[in-house]
Amino acid sequence: FRGGVGGGADCILIPEIPVDFEVVYEHMKKRFISRVENSDVKAGTYTIVTAEGMKDAAGDIIVDENAGTDAFGHKKLAGAGKYVRKRLESIMKKDNDMTEFMKRNKLYVEGVYKLPEIREVTPGHLVRAGRSSSFDVNFGLEAGAAAVLLLAKGLGGNTVVRVRGTKVSYKATSEVIKQRHVDLDTVSLYETLGTCFGRKAENFKPEIVEKKGEIEREY
Known part of the structure; x- marks a missing residue:
C-alpha cells in the first residue's frame, strides 16, 4: 500500500x-486514453502495483499453481502480476473502444500493434528497497545503537520501536x-485523490479534530 502510494501508482x-x-x-x-x-508525442503509461496474496471478486486468493508450496505446505504467494495482466488483456481484447482509440491517434498497425501493450514486471530486491531517506538513516542509526543497549541489559528477543531523548522504547519481536x-x-x-484500489471508490468521511498540546514529530 505505502510502496504503491510512494511510487505514484495509478492503481x-x-x-x-x-x-x-x-x-x-x-x-x-479512462486515465490511459x-x-x-x-x-x-501520443504516449502514456498506467501503473498498477500488485501485492501477492490479493483476492479476486469472489474472495479467493490468487496464486500461481506452478509456484509450489512453502516449508509449511502452504501455497506460495506468487503470480499476482501475471494474473492481473492476463485479466486486463482479456477485457481489452473485447473492447472495441480501444481499437478505435488506437486508430484515432494513428497508433494502430494491422497485425503488429492493434492494442496497447500490458506488461508485468517483478522488481528485484534492490529496486523494491528504494533509496535511503534521511528518516531511514536517522532511525537506522538510533535503532541499531538502542538494540545494542537492549542486548547489554539481557533484553534479547525484543525490537526497538522508538528512541526519544534518553527513552528507548521496545516491544517483544513476537508481537511486532x-x-x-x-x-x-x-x-x-486516497480514492478521493484518484487512486484505484480495485473497487468502486468509497466516500472518505473525515473527523476534523484540533490537536492540543505539543506535536510529537518523528524528526
Missing part, C-alpha cells in the same frame, strides 16, 4: 480488498511481526 491492489477487474479496467482505460491524447492490515479508511482518502 494499488492489496489483499484487504477483493479486486473487481471491471473497475480496474475502466479506471485504466486521457494521457495519450493529451500528450504531444504479527500481520498488520491496511486501514480501509485511509484507502478511501
